[in-house]
Amino acid sequence: MALDIIHVDMDAFYAAVEQKDNPELQGKPVIIGGTGLGDRGVVSTASYAARQYGVHSAMPIKEARKLCPDAVFLPGRMERYQEISQCIFEIMSRFTPRIEKISIDEAFLDVKGCHRLFGPSRKIGKKIKTSIKQELDLVASIGLAPNKFLAKLASDLEKPDGFKVIREDEIAEILDPLPVDKIWGVGEKTEEILQNQGMRTIGDIKQFSEQELTSLLGQFGHQLYKLARGHDDRAVQVSEECKSISHETTFRRDLQDSEKIFSVLMALSDKVGRRLRKKSLCGKTVFIKIRYGDFTTLTRQTTSPQAFYDTKTIYEQGKKLIQNHGLLDKPVRLLGIGVSSLIARHHLQLSLFSDQDGAVAETVDKIKDQFGEKSIVRANQLIHKNSKQSEQKEDS
Numbered sequence: 001m002a003l004d005i006i007h008v009d010m011d012a013f014y015a016a017v018e019q020k021d022n023p024e025l026q027g028k029p030v031i032i033g034g035t036g037l038g039d040r041g042v043v044s045t046a047s048y049a050a051r052q053y054g055v056h057s058a059m060p061i062k063e064a065r066k067l068c069p070d071a072v073f074l075p076g077r078m079e080r081y082q083e084i085s086q087c088i089f090e091i092m093s094r095f096t097p098r099i100e101k102i103s104i105d106e107a108f109l110d111v112k113g114c115h116r117l118f119g120p121s122r123k124i125g126k127k128i129k130t131s132i133k134q135e136l137d138l139v140a141s142i143g144l145a146p147n148k149f150l151a152k153l154a155s156d157l158e159k160p161d162g163f164k165v166i167r168e169d170e171i172a173e174i175l176d177p178l179p180v181d182k183i184w185g186v187g188e189k190t191e192e193i194l195q196n197q198g199m200r201t202i203g204d205i206k207q208f209s210e211q212e213l214t215s216l217l218g219q220f221g222h223q224l225y226k227l228a229r230g231h232d233d234r235a236v237q238v239s240e241e242c243k244s245i246s247h248e249t250t251f252r253r254d255l256q257d258s259e260k261i262f263s264v265l266m267a268l269s270d271k272v273g274r275r276l277r278k279k280s281l282c283g284k285t286v287f288i289k290i291r292y293g294d295f296t297t298l299t300r301q302t303t304s305p306q307a308f309y310d311t312k313t314i315y316e317q318g319k320k321l322i323q324n325h326g327l328l329d330k331p332v333r334l335l336g337i338g339v340s341s342l343i344a345r346h347h348l349q350l351s352l353f354s355d356q357d358g359a360v361a362e363t364v365d366k367i368k369d370q371f372g373e374k375s376i377v378r379a380n381q382l383i384h385k386n387s388k389q390s391e392q393k394e395d396s
């Protein structure tokens with residue numbers, strides 16, 4: 001099996017970007033998420049200095065503060081992270097067009113056929129890692145292996161700043177001692193089932209037949225049997241540049257006032273629409289995300305026959321979803337809205353009538369580009385702005 005699959009995974013990406021932009025944060029425990037929300041919200045990313053205190057992604061901010069009270073808490077800057085992400089993917093694209101984007105800071109690369117130009121796979125991986133460090137002052141962990149499962153596992157084994165190769169003759173030696181949760185797809189419930197059957201390491205799994213694993217876990221048993229032996233026949237799938245665009249916010253206090261909630265929805269819709277227009281995209285599906293005080297999270301979506309890119313349509317579709325599904329029956333902790341089923345704007349079929357909403361949105365974009373994001377706002381957004389000012393007075 002050739003070593004043609006590379007997995008690139010940025011180390012503590014959001015926190016690392018903040019440390020890159022502010023050198024005074026280097027070496028300090030940096031936690032992204034929660035600023036301005038008191039103890040609300042969850043950790044998006046934690047630097048490795050913060051992880052030493054037990055802080056990890058998706059942990060409630062309140063718990064993170066207890067574990068690491070001296071940490072620097074910062075709000076996320078998604079536009080900045082996306083800007084840097086584009087630079088990272090541009091570096092990767094210099095070596096191969098076959099890139100599968102997993103997230104903003106993670107990807108698989110298939111470098112088969114690229115060796116005449118750039119040398120062996122190990123050399124390509126080293127070049128990618130070095131280029132990211134030299135050009136962006138950021139650190140990537142690299143995994144190199146014959147398939148996607150092993151490449152992803154390799155990139156995680158020596159984090160941070162790792163470069164790990166798993167050759168065919170090393171598969172059993174590396175995999176067998178590892179805990180079962182290192183296998184892709186094994187979550188807490190599956191891990192519990194396996195441990196109840198005496199399987200605590202990947203080597204233990206190999207003592208069971210494929211039929212036994214299938215009887216225990218259904219269809220996943222087939223996959224588990226193969227992965228435990230380092231077999232993974234999935235190809236690198238060249239990803240679309242962008243599958244969806246969304247924005248969300250966590251409220252300082254749970255909200256149930258529909259007027260205020262719809263005011264925030266408009267502000268979020270405006271951000272989504274603005275990003276769509278900047279990327280010359282339009283979409284057909286609007287989706288809503290709502291989280292309540294007990295952390296119950298609901299998502300709903302609706303798809304239109306005609307693609308759109310204007311703020312008004314995004315907002316109206318999102319508002320209908322909330323109203324039609326009765327999503328404001330209890331106080332809301334988090335609100336989000338997004339657009340998917342994206343296509344390039346030049347594929348959008350022109351209406352027989354003038355696109356008044358789109359023209360207004362683009363005019364507003366131009367004003368904001370010239371005079372700043374706060375230079376012009378819709379009237380109903382002022383409701384939320386005024387209520388935030390009132391809350392700040394109450395808190396002081």
